[in-house]
Amino acid sequence: MAMAYMEYCSNCGEKNSEMFVEGRHRYYCNHCDTVHYENPKPTATLICPKGKEILLVRRKYEPAKGFWCLPGGFIELGETPQMAAIRELKEETNLNGNIEKLLGHCSHFNSLFGDVLLLGMVMKIEDFSIMQPGDDAEDVKLFPLNNLPVLAFRCHTEIVEMYRKEIS
Ligand SMILES: [Zn+2]
Incomplete structure (x- = not known):
């Protein structure tokens, strides 16, 4: 479930990958260089x-x-x-x-x-x-x-x- 909901970049629509940013693994889009921060x-x-x-x-x-x-x-x-x-x-x-x-x-x-x-x-x-x-x-x-x-x-x-x- 977690994968599916962040599978695509909400900014450009390309596929997200994961990257270690600021202390934790986060969804990241290579195409538009967007880190997808998640919060409660x-x-x-x-x-x-x-x-x-x-x-x-x-x-x-x-x-x-x-x-x-x-x-x-x-x-x-x-x-x-x-x-x-x-x-x-x-x-x-x-x-x-x-x-x-x-x-x-x-x-x-x-x-x-x-x-x-x-x-x-x-x-x-x-x-x-x-x-x-x-x-x-x-x-x-x-x-x-x-x-x-x-x-x-x-x-x-x-x-x-x-x-x-x-x-x-
Ligand atoms: Zn993107």
């Missing part, structure tokens, strides 16, 4: 509390289809973490909110999407009554913080732990 993809991953409950989303698609996870998703080009958080929350749950606090970060290496850098954030939700699952969510629901289901991703569990410490 950042996400906004959200803790949305309501009293002693937090909001979870049931995943409709792979990876981890059918499992519950924290709302959130990848930060798009041109977006701040705050913008991505607001957009993803709206898309997945129909809710409106704002970032209250940056909790911390967690790295997930070699995921289906490559390396992912998750930014855990606490969101303040204005009104939970308009909650409904979006297109890529099977369900959305509030769960008691002390009785959560097994979450889809290790980093989501770690971000929940950061939140528990934050409020304890």
Whole structure:
């Protein structure tokens, strides 16, 4: 999978090779002399509390289809973490909110999407009554913080732990 996705140069379309550049092997194009740097993809991953409950989303698609996870998703080009958080929350749950606090970060290496850098954030939700699952969510629901289901991703569990410490 790793080979296929960087097989061709995104700059000129010729075939990439590999070269040792700045401390590691990287995809490199001989034709246009481009080094293809790769970086983790950042996400906004959200803790949305309501009293002693937090909001979870049931995943409709792979990876981890059918499992519950924290709302959130990848930060798009041109977006701040705050913008991505607001957009993803709206898309997945129909809710409106704002970032209250940056909790911390967690790295997930070699995921289906490559390396992912998750930014855990606490969101303040204005009104939970308009909650409904979006297109890529099977369900959305509030769960008691002390009785959560097994979450889809290790980093989501770690971000929940950061939140528990934050409020304890
Ligand atoms: Zn090239």
